[in-house]
Amino acid sequence: MTGSAERLIWTAEDAREWIAVPTADDDKYSRGVLGVITGSHDYPGAAVLGVEAAARTGVGMVRYTGPRAVGGIVLARRPEIVTQSGRVQAWLIGSGMNAGRRTFVLGGEIQQALAQGVPTVLDAGALDLAPDATGPTVITPHARELAELLSPRSTEATLDAIRADAATWAARAADEFAVTVLLKGSTTHVASPGSPSYAVTDAPGWLATAGTGDVLAGILGALLATNTERIARDPALALPALAATASFLHSRAADLASGGGPITALDVAEHVPAAIAALLRD
Template sequence: MASDEGSAVSWRGWDELEASAWVRAPRADDDKYTRGVLGVVTGSASYPGAAVLGVEAAVRAGAGMVRYLGDERPSDLVLSARPEAVTKPGRVQAWLIGSGTDAAERDDAARKRIEHALGDGVPLVLDAGALDLAPRAPAATVLTPHAGELTTLLAAFGVRTDRASVRVDPASSAQRAADLSGCVVLLKGRITHVAAPSSMAAPSDVPVAARVEAPTSWAATAGSGDVLGGIVGALVAAQSEAVLEEPARLVAIAATGAWVHARAAELAADGGPVPALDIARAVPRIIARLLG
């Protein structure tokens, strides 16, 4: 492991071998519930496509079921794209919240859905419009900001910075956000940094900080982060019980999600531009590669 930029933390480079240990094929006795049910509260009237992209990615990343709770328009779009999605409340093993939403536009119905998810006692993946929930989130939570969102997250804890400063030293920025929030932080970028809070105990087989370098920057496109959220959410749901016992496992799981996302983007792009939906569609081939 090597030190990354100005950070005092040792960062483990996350590669195919590392990632392969954090995905599994269904066992003979598995059903849709034991494979992991992901609850999804994403999308809005303004950004309904985020719901479709996250659900699509979660299904293709191996979720046994996706349970989507949202407004009428994104719900209709989700069912049109993925008719196997369930749009009624019920048990889940993890929640993905926030992609394609704005905390400033949160209405009573959205608040009710979020309160249910926060109180459900399962791991959380908080993205975009749900990052304001970080101070209330349990330890078994992954935050998935990009550089701009990280500046807002840090400001909520009294730290003033800007996007340029985060980009100069993403490792220290991610670690600081993890320490302040008490959550695992996945800072998105061409090099993605995933850090656990310094106070979080980690088992010997789990890094406290991981770094995932993408082979291409074509994934820097609208909706790509929504796809990443769905991948990470599905992987977390599949290992929910282990995460609740040892939240630091989220570092390895989130880093694996970032690795899958980066390689799916490379495969789908084939050397040229790639839309976010095509990244999601390439995910099963990357999962199969890890399992092989």
């Protein structure tokens, strides 16, 4: 890692250390099971993209337990996804959801997931639940979402202020909510209480397109599920490292998908295996 003590640049060498490569003794359970509660009537594609990315990042199994109608769409794309409840090693919650339209039943299911205390990614429509999480948690806002999250606690947390000093505001949010913050942008900033802050740079401009945040959340959820033992040993080290690694893989997959031209979110998800293979080779 290079850079100042406040902002370390996350590199390929750093990211390589956090890829869990299966051995001959592994099975689908030991490789990690990711539980997913994402998508909605309005945004079913968010669930498809997150599940697609998670499955391609190396997780052993994905359990999708979000809205049933969305689950049918997810299964049509990825028939290996399990839609029955069961034990998971990590959760991905909130992509494609709206906190203001959360039903009583869905809210109860999410609270049950949060109460399990396993590593959790909170995205989009679940960002407001950061104070309710009982396990190691990463939230994945963009600047506007972070402003909405922090504005009730600080009048200074405006969109312009966050855009002007993203690294500082990511660190402030991490301390405020006692979680790891992955603040998305052309440079992604990762902050965690008591840990160094990381920056992931050089994301292609073509990555700024609908659905790529859902892909990033899926990559991160899979990395948490495949690294639960390391998280348990040292969450202060592991969570920000895994968040930065997810962003790094996201950018590299986008580079491979683009080849210098436009891309879609699904293109990025489909190139995650090649990004991982290239990282391990190098």
